[in-house]
Amino acid sequence: MTKKFNQYLGKAGQLTVMSEFLTRGWNVAIPEVDIGDDIFVVQDDNGTLRRVQVKTSTSKNRKSGYSGQFNVSVRNLRNITNIFVHYIFIVRHNNEWSKRVIIRQDDLLDHFENNKVGSEADGNITFYFSYTGNKVECSGQVVPRYTSVYDHPF
């Protein structure tokens, strides 16, 4: 898999997520300057703003289901500001997008620091998600709370 392909896949994932937000009545924008956020999501009628980071992966087949691997910058994850970033993880599997896993920044940091989810190297944390039927696991822990539609955490 070339680096170029990863960029195409990443952009495709980002646009897929943006389209999903639009379908649900949220406005979206791509920041002009890239400082870590992929999408700004805005509820037009009341101005509620959410920052979104989309993480995309190709799939690897497993005995049952498939898995995806994602890298998250430790520095970005720890950079907690007054508006939390929502990480959205999606996997391209068999020419379709997987179900979206949405985890808020502070939840992800909590899982990494306290539940030993993900492994850290070179300033990045690698998360492995395995998808089996409706269940999504990360480092052996089920993440059902977060595998939800877009409306939930917002």
Add this chain to the structure above:
Amino acid sequence: MNAIRINVNKQMDGYSFSITPSIRDFIKKLFPNAHPANNIFVGYDTKSDFEIYAGKLENYIYPALLVDNENDLKKLHEIQFIDIQTGNILHKVTPRDEKV
């Protein structure tokens, strides 16, 4: 009981004080009437102005973040303010020894 950890993130224009969801759940379980906040942002100029008149800002942050009740706070052993990027302890408070 382990120390309660408050994360401090130094930003371009001020400090973000936050607690993790597990600390929030812990506080809610311990004090069902508490409404712990996700985070509090204070600008650098606001902090320095405030501290001239009212003393250390952190002593006002933890009741606002965790539980705004003096008796409940006294049940907490120790609260640590940690630099989230470096892991360094910036400030420590033992509520039962403090006048809140």
